[in-house]
Amino acid sequence: MKIRVGHLYPDYLNIYADRGNIAVLSARAAARGHELSVEAITLGDSIPDADLFYIGGGQDREQQLVTPDLAAKASALRAAVDAGAALLAVCGGYQLLGRFYRDRDGTELPGIGLLGLHTVAGERRLIGDVLLDCTWAGETLVGFENHAGRTYLDAGVEPLGRVIAGFGNDGESGSEGARMGRVYGTYLHGPLLPRNPWFADRLLEDALGHLTGEEHTLEPLSDDLELQAHAVSSERARRRGGRP
Amino acid sequence: MALRGLLWPEVAAARAVAGLSRLAGRGGGTTLPGKLLWKADPGAVNRLAARLPQGSVIVSATNGKTTTSAMAAEILQRRFRLAHNAAGANLVSGVASTLLASPGAELGLFEVDEGALPEVTTRVRPRVISLGNLFRDQLDRYGELELVADGWRATVDGLSDTTLCLNGDDPLLADIGRRAATARVLFFGIDDPRQARPSLQHAADSKYCLTCGAPYDYAAAYVGHLGDYRCPNGHEQRPPLDVIAREIEPLGLDGVAFTLTTPGGSQRVRLALPGLYNVYNAVAAATLAVAFDIPLAEICAGLERFTAAFGRFERIEIGDRRVLLLLIKNPAGANEAVRTLVDAAPPRVAVVALNDDVADGRDVSWIWDVDFEPLLTGLDRVVVTGERAAELGLRFAYGGLGRDRIDVVPDLATALDLGLELTPPGEELVVLPTYTAMLALRGIVSERGHAKNYWEGAA
Numbered sequence: 001m002k003i004r005v006g007h008l009y010p011d012y013l014n015i016y017a018d019r020g021n022i023a024v025l026s027a028r029a030a031a032r033g034h035e036l037s038v039e040a041i042t043l044g045d046s047i048p049d050a051d052l053f054y055i056g057g058g059q060d061r062e063q064q065l066v067t068p069d070l071a072a073k074a075s076a077l078r079a080a081v082d083a084g085a086a087l088l089a090v091c092g093g094y095q096l097l098g099r100f101y102r103d104r105d106g107t108e109l110p111g112i113g114l115l116g117l118h119t120v121a122g123e124r125r126l127i128g129d130v131l132l133d134c135t136w137a138g139e140t141l142v143g144f145e146n147h148a149g150r151t152y153l154d155a156g157v158e159p160l161g162r163v164i165a166g167f168g169n170d171g172e173s174g175s176e177g178a179r180m181g182r183v184y185g186t187y188l189h190g191p192l193l194p195r196n197p198w199f200a201d202r203l204l205e206d207a208l209g210h211l212t213g214e215e216h217t218l219e220p221l222s223d224d225l226e227l228q229a230h231a232v233s234s235e236r237a238r239r240r241g242g243r244p
Numbered sequence: 245m246a247l248r249g250l251l252w253p254e255v256a257a258a259r260a261v262a263g264l265s266r267l268a269g270r271g272g273g274t275t276l277p278g279k280l281l282w283k284a285d286p287g288a289v290n291r292l293a294a295r296l297p298q299g300s301v302i303v304s305a306t307n308g309k310t311t312t313s314a315m316a317a318e319i320l321q322r323r324f325r326l327a328h329n330a331a332g333a334n335l336v337s338g339v340a341s342t343l344l345a346s347p348g349a350e351l352g353l354f355e356v357d358e359g360a361l362p363e364v365t366t367r368v369r370p371r372v373i374s375l376g377n378l379f380r381d382q383l384d385r386y387g388e389l390e391l392v393a394d395g396w397r398a399t400v401d402g403l404s405d406t407t408l409c410l411n412g413d414d415p416l417l418a419d420i421g422r423r424a425a426t427a428r429v430l431f432f433g434i435d436d437p438r439q440a441r442p443s444l445q446h447a448a449d450s451k452y453c454l455t456c457g458a459p460y461d462y463a464a465a466y467v468g469h470l471g472d473y474r475c476p477n478g479h480e481q482r483p484p485l486d487v488i489a490r491e492i493e494p495l496g497l498d499g500v501a502f503t504l505t506t507p508g509g510s511q512r513v514r515l516a517l518p519g520l521y522n523v524y525n526a527v528a529a530a531t532l533a534v535a536f537d538i539p540l541a542e543i544c545a546g547l548e549r550f551t552a553a554f555g556r557f558e559r560i561e562i563g564d565r566r567v568l569l570l571l572i573k574n575p576a577g578a579n580e581a582v583r584t585l586v587d588a589a590p591p592r593v594a595v596v597a598l599n600d601d602v603a604d605g606r607d608v609s610w611i612w613d614v615d616f617e618p619l620l621t622g623l624d625r626v627v628v629t630g631e632r633a634a635e636l637g638l639r640f641a642y643g644g645l646g647r648d649r650i651d652v653v654p655d656l657a658t659a660l661d662l663g664l665e666l667t668p669p670g671e672e673l674v675v676l677p678t679y680t681a682m683l684a685l686r687g688i689v690s691e692r693g694h695a696k697n698y699w700e701g702a703a
Contacts, residue, residue: 014613015380015388016607016609017609017610017611017612017613019612019613020609020612020639020642023612023642023643024642027642059388059389059390060388060390061390061452062452065452065457127606127607128606129606144606144607144608144609146607189607189609190607190608190609191609191612194612194635194638194639194642195635195638225634225637225638225641225647225650225652226638228634228637228652229632229634229635229637229638231634232631232632232634232635233635236600240606
């Protein structure tokens, strides 16, 4: 089947090798006989029909350049997600999905409010390797975080995972990321998907679910290299990740 | 010379430590004595620098600072006795160590880490500063590019009689030059549209107008976002260049020729290093020499004598094979290494090494921003090694290289041996390591007697 991916602002939000995530989704879809058709959505474009949306992180300057444009796309994106499209937001993209980002001067930059959370700029950047326990999936996620913002989830909002090692959303609560239905937000890059193949497959299954209206389970691939990289990254987080 | 050990006991003590550290086999002792001195008396760095009769030169850039300063040394050392941190110890402590180790020097020539530029400038009060480029690099260590740029702007704002040598092809540096209040600004760059890339690379950074945010129009993009740019709304454009490389002719992996134009005239140069990025390094070094009013012929002779800086396009003979070491450390630099290899002689076997220590960047995500694909199409086998070998293997597998062609061998010595075994006698093995992997690999080959230890080469 042809899985449609809408990649938001690849020319602006690409600081943490976000294209690695797309390459992994493409290859893993192809390995199961599906085709991934990726459409770039940039300034001024409308939100196309897609089964999966992706938004990455940018430097402050690039993030400021896209913020007003994303606000104009907010209702269309919300409608797509309400209709079951999947969405992965990483780092800056994750912050933009919240209600607002309050910077060091106290100024609030509005987000699109798709997820029940907000972010406040902190003194010190939270930088390091991360290991998460995702009990909802019975799996772990590994990655690298580098963010000045402290993200606070509204009561009742599920995190993507609990921090085993690393800082996570705010360096204190022990939660990392957020998830709501098929919408996932996280600070983890590295990029996220190459060393977390189960999560890449989960996103593809979600996208296929949107495309066909049925549940999908992909057959497993031999992921030797992926699991090696996962193990090394996990060891890194345990040894030198930040302490919440 | 007369002052050594007499006025400042801490200087003598730190010098003694350098010798001890080397005897103890601790990596040549390039920064330990400087660290001690800096701790004991931070002002000593300022005083040591102030004693240099010809003053100091600072070279900084994300990419090319080691090669640029080594090229500048080749030109300048026939006129001045240099204090030069050739082994790349480029923080304040490294500069301090170099000053300690060079009691009779006349001119300081320091490559300086981008983040350390503000402090080193305050202490050393350089006569000339050369700024080569700013690319995304080790975000876990430096933060975002704009943070580094802000530090550089503030540094330049505080200068009054320093000569600035700036890459006019980098929009951020051109902007720094336009705003500078200092006496003399020299812009350098490349002007040869035949060498331009068809499009901006994936990881290009400063590609939006600093005033209005519109994407620049490029008449030619050479390396990353470096090129002949112009804001479509008429805000900024590349400034007129003072020192220029034109009529560039690649000579395979053996080098590159170009016409160097300075205010003093034009002359053909044949550089023994390949790649457009080395042309940038050469014009940067030439501009530095122009700041010292060195004649064009002398500049060109120095550039032509130059062979390779430590670990950067360095060739090491190992028995009947040769190793070509090309340091990779960020997307812009790695892209140029790949492009140079592929344009000249695409290798069939390569060893690629990825470590994730502080000096390499703990965040290895940058390997996914490198355009490795043109290299992969010609490879029969790649040996991935270093602490993050598996991640590198994934990068190549998802880049389209068959998994049966990828050997994951985390141990560097074993990986090097396998690479050599896969290389036919008489041929060259391409090795692309990150910084600490490069140091370790050089250590391995020098233990086997094939390369000099870096403190021997750096003297």
